[in-house]
Structures are given as structure tokens and as C-alpha cells.
Amino acid sequence: MPAKSSHRGAHASHASAPASRASSRGSAHTSHTTTDHKKIRAWVEARGGHPASVKGTQRKGEEAGLLRIDFPGYSGEQSLEPITWDEFFEKFDESGLEMVYQDETRGGKKSNFVKLVAATRGRRNPRE
Numbered sequence: 001m002p003a004k005s006s007h008r009g010a011h012a013s014h015a016s017a018p019a020s021r022a023s024s025r026g027s028a029h030t031s032h033t034t035t036d037h038k039k040i041r042a043w044v045e046a047r048g049g050h051p052a053s054v055k056g057t058q059r060k061g062e063e064a065g066l067l068r069i070d071f072p073g074y075s076g077e078q079s080l081e082p083i084t085w086d087e088f089f090e091k092f093d094e095s096g097l098e099m100v101y102q103d104e105t106r107g108g109k110k111s112n113f114v115k116l117v118a119a120t121r122g123r124r125n126p127r128e
Helices: 037-046 087-093
Strands: 019-024 031-034 050-054 069-070 080-082 097-102 112-116
Touching: 031 112, 037 050, 037 080, 037 087, 050 087, 069 080, 069 087
Parallel strands: none
Antiparallel strands: 019 031, 031 097, 050 069, 050 080, 097 112
16 A cells, blocks of 8 residues: 655745636546635645644744645654744745635545645735
8 A cells, every 4th residue: 555645835936816627627526725724724624634744844933834734644754843833824925925725525525635846927916
């Protein structure tokens, strides 16, 4: 059985405005993209997840380093530390990220697929 991954992510340097779009048309097993804080939090919490930061990656004066979503029972226990949603979204916006996610697997089960990526150029909206 393959090892479970608790998170995936990327780090960028621009903020993004709340938005949502499907990356492909069709059924629930396709991936979607959003920067909407309410949608992100609801999706993560519906799957028992919580915001986290990779231990030791925060810069001086930062509350959070590299962002991840941690799910119970996955491999992040040793490398991740929980952070608040406020800390998560502050870093998320400062870094210009968007969340790529999947609602259901091809087999119709609830999916935990999530990836934090740099927002596409046309979707960035710095709030400085």
C-alpha cells in the first residue's frame, strides 16, 4: 500500500483575490481551483483537516512557513505544526496562492486531494 501524503503545496510572493473556478468541466471528480477563504475552510474541515505549516520553514517574524493542509492519520505528524486559520490565510494571500482540490474521486468517494499552488497570473490581486 502506498504511503499516504498529508499535504501538497507551493510558495509564491503575491496575494490573490477570493475567486473560484473549475479547471475542467464535468463531474465532481475533476479538479477545481479557488482562493475563496470560506470555501477553502469548509472543504478542509468537511474532511477533518486543519491548516498547518512545515516546521522550521517560517522566516524571522513570521507566524507560518510553508503552508499545508493536514489530515488525521496521514504522515504530517512529525513535520507539520498546526496553525490558526487567520495565520494560514494571511500567508496564503501574501504568497499569492490558490487551492486546487477535488470533491470526489473517480469512484465517487469523498476526495482529500488538495494542492496549494501559485495563483495564475490573471488571478493575482495584491492587497498591499
